Amino acid sequence: MKAAILVFPGSNCDRDLKIAFEKAGAQVSMVWHKDDALPEGTDIVGVPGGFSYGDYLRCGAIAANSPITRSLKAHVERGGYALGICNGFQILTETRILPGALLRNANLKYICRTVPLTVRTADSDFTRSWEVGQQLQIPIAHHDGNYQADAELRAQLEGEDRIAFTYDENPNGSAGDIAGVLSANRRVLGMMPHPERAADEAQGNTDGRAMFDGLLSALVSA
Numbered sequence: 001m002k003a004a005i006l007v008f009p010g011s012n013c014d015r016d017l018k019i020a021f022e023k024a025g026a027q028v029s030m031v032w033h034k035d036d037a038l039p040e041g042t043d044i045v046g047v048p049g050g051f052s053y054g055d056y057l058r059c060g061a062i063a064a065n066s067p068i069t070r071s072l073k074a075h076v077e078r079g080g081y082a083l084g085i086c087n088g089f090q091i092l093t094e095t096r097i098l099p100g101a102l103l104r105n106a107n108l109k110y111i112c113r114t115v116p117l118t119v120r121t122a123d124s125d126f127t128r129s130w131e132v133g134q135q136l137q138i139p140i141a142h143h144d145g146n147y148q149a150d151a152e153l154r155a156q157l158e159g160e161d162r163i164a165f166t167y168d169e170n171p172n173g174s175a176g177d178i179a180g181v182l183s184a185n186r187r188v189l190g191m192m193p194h195p196e197r198a199a200d201e202a203q204g205n206t207d208g209r210a211m212f213d214g215l216l217s218a219l220v221s222a
């Protein structure tokens with residue numbers, strides 16, 4: 001599996017994501033935002049967490065107009081995989097690759113702690129290693145993690161089984177407790193919690209590792 005991780009000025013989880021993919025056995029390239037092409041044969045694009053462009057305008061809004069983002073959109077339109085975590089999820093909503101929007105946390109504070117999540121679908125290559133209803137402990141670290149979708153969009157996401165994770169104790173005001181959503185073709189996942197920060201014994205938590213292992217076995221056998 002070939003993974004390409006986008007790096008924007010202000011990204012700060014790019015190397016953690018690289019390590020998580022590599023531990024699962026992927027070959028990883030780091031791609032600077034000014035590059036206009038993804039490496040040949042890229043299977044999955046990782047859009048990492050952080051504070052791209054200092055979170056100016058809105059989190060992810062400037063990154064959504066970076067040169068490399070055009071290649072990301074073309075990759076996704078061809079049916080390629082993408083995983084956006086935290087600021088990466090914000091970038092995926094700003095590009096409209098994923099629906100909905102991430103607003104300021106309801107308590108207006110930056111929240112950094114490990115929270116319980118429930119897996120809501122196992123029908124994706126990101127979540128196939130878990131069972132529906134399984135609880136995971138995954139770190140969050142954001143001030144704009146309040147996922148908002150109107151009633152119509154929420155009904156659509158629910159009807160199409162595209163809600164990947166929900167919060168057990170909603171930390172940020174997200175509608176329907178939604179912590180992560182899938183694209184219609186189930187090949188793009190955006191989520192605010194950080195599975196790459198829970199992927200190694202040295203991090204004191206391996207609850208997120210199955211995402212990377214599951215992706216690798218899906219993409220290697222494809």
Ligand SMILES: NC(=O)CC[C@H](N)C(=O)O
Pocket residue numbers: 048049050051052055059085086087088141142143144145
């Ligand atoms: N860890 C992150 O990716 C931070 C996300 C984002 N910039 C926020 O604080 O909301």
